[in-house]
Amino acid sequence: MKKLLVLILIIVICVALYFFLQNKNLANQDNTTTKQQVTAQDSDSNSDTQDIEEETEDENDADEVEEIIDTEEEVDVRPAVDVYKSADEALTAVRKAALSYDDAVLEQFYMIGNCAWCTKFYEDVKGLMNDKSLSNDERGYYAELLSTTGKKENIESLVSASLNSKDETEKDIFTEALELSNLSNESLNYLKEEYKNLTDEDVKEATIAAISNQGTKDAIEILYDITKSLGDANGFYDQGIGLGEVVPEDSAFPILDEIASKRDEYSHLAIKAMLNGGIEGTKRVIDILANSKDPQGDIKGLDLEKAADHVLFDDETKAYLEGVQNPNEAQKYFIDEVIKIAAESMKDE
Numbered sequence: 188m189k190k191l192l193v194l195i196l197i198i199v200i201c202v203a204l205y206f207f208l209q210n211k212n213l214a215n216q217d218n219t220t221t222k223q224q225v226t227a228q229d230s231d232s233n234s235d236t237q238d239i240e241e242e243t244e245d246e247n248d249a250d251e252v253e254e255i256i257d258t259e260e261e262v263d264v265r266p267a268v269d270v271y272k273s274a275d276e277a278l279t280a281v282r283k284a285a286l287s288y289d290d291a292v293l294e295q296f297y298m299i300g301n302c303a304w305c306t307k308f309y310e311d312v313k314g315l316m317n318d319k320s321l322s323n324d325e326r327g328y329y330a331e332l333l334s335t336t337g338k339k340e341n342i343e344s345l346v347s348a349s350l351n352s353k354d355e356t357e358k359d360i361f362t363e364a365l366e367l368s369n370l371s372n373e374s375l376n377y378l379k380e381e382y383k384n385l386t387d388e389d390v391k392e393a394t395i396a397a398i399s400n401q402g403t404k405d406a407i408e409i410l411y412d413i414t415k416s417l418g419d420a421n422g423f424y425d426q427g428i429g430l431g432e433v434v435p436e437d438s439a440f441p442i443l444d445e446i447a448s449k450r451d452e453y454s455h456l457a458i459k460a461m462l463n464g465g466i467e468g469t470k471r472v473i474d475i476l477a478n479s480k481d482p483q484g485d486i487k488g489l490d491l492e493k494a495a496d497h498v499l500f501d502d503e504t505k506a507y508l509e510g511v512q513n514p515n516e517a518q519k520y521f522i523d524e525v526i527k528i529a530a531e532s533m534k535d536e
Contacts, residue, residue, distance in 0.1 A: 297369060316344075358389065450489070462497035
């Protein structure tokens with residue numbers, strides 16, 4: 188009987204121990220699950236925080252871009268005579284602009300005319316242009332500012348600086364600015380007369396380039412006269428300057444018509460200049476070719492093969508050329524060359 192009681196007691200203890208261990212395992216599983224949930228929540232929280240930080244960074248970047256744009260837009264686009272009240276004020280702005288080669292400030296000095304402080308200001312700028320302690324970019328900026336004004340005395344300074352420079356790099360600064368010059372009528376006539384006396388080939392080339400960049404009737408007449416006086420039918424064309432590279436103003440088309448219609452050794456240059464002027468020039472060339480008495484002579488004499496490369500080919504020009512009725516031999520040759528060049532250009536793209 189005692190043995191039976193002992194056995195029953197042992198069984199009860201074992202059962203109790205079993206249930207105790209089972210409850211403990213369940214508690215551990217609950218704790219593990221809770222920890223995993225907390226960890227997951229922490230991870231989600233960190234992810235959300237990271238997303239918020241990234242969004243904040245993106246917003247900051249956008250704000251910085253907007254700030255840069257706003258800063259650029261703050262540059263006053265009025266003429267310098269309306270922006271600055273003194274030479275010192277203008278010079279301070281220009282010296283700052285030279286450090287980043289700010290084109291917007293250069294535009295303020297485009298053909299600005301006369302002002303009370305201009306003479307002193309230009310003298311200061313010329314001094315900076317010739318200051319060898321400054322970087323080439325800064326000196327180039329000051330030189331270009333002088334060329335932007337179009338004033339005869341400033342163009343004279345660029346020519347003088349180019350001729351007197353003993354250093355090729357320095358000379359390039361001045362001649363490149365001269366090439367980019369805007370020219371008043373007075374400056375244009377100055378360069379016309381100065382060219383006759385020049386012996387320096389670099390300065391002569393820069394002078395022709397400056398005149399070529401004007402596109403006016405007077406500039407075209409000067410280039411034509413210089414070309415004829417040299418007896419050079421090429422007219423600086425191989426150098427990428429001269430009459431054949433002019434982009435004419437609308438008022439200059441009549442003088443180009445006149446030169447082209449002469450059908451002399453210089454007429455091909457006028458044809459090319461007209462074509463540089465877009466659809467209006469293209470129509471005028473087609474009209475000139477319509478009056479051809481010697482189509483083969485015009486094809487060669489007017490250099491239509493190279494001239495075709497000057498056409499600004501767009502949808503309007505394409506429609507016009509394809510619509511030319513009953514083209515003669517010279518017209519057909521020219522139109523075919525233009526379309527061929529356009530097709531080759533599209534293929535390369």
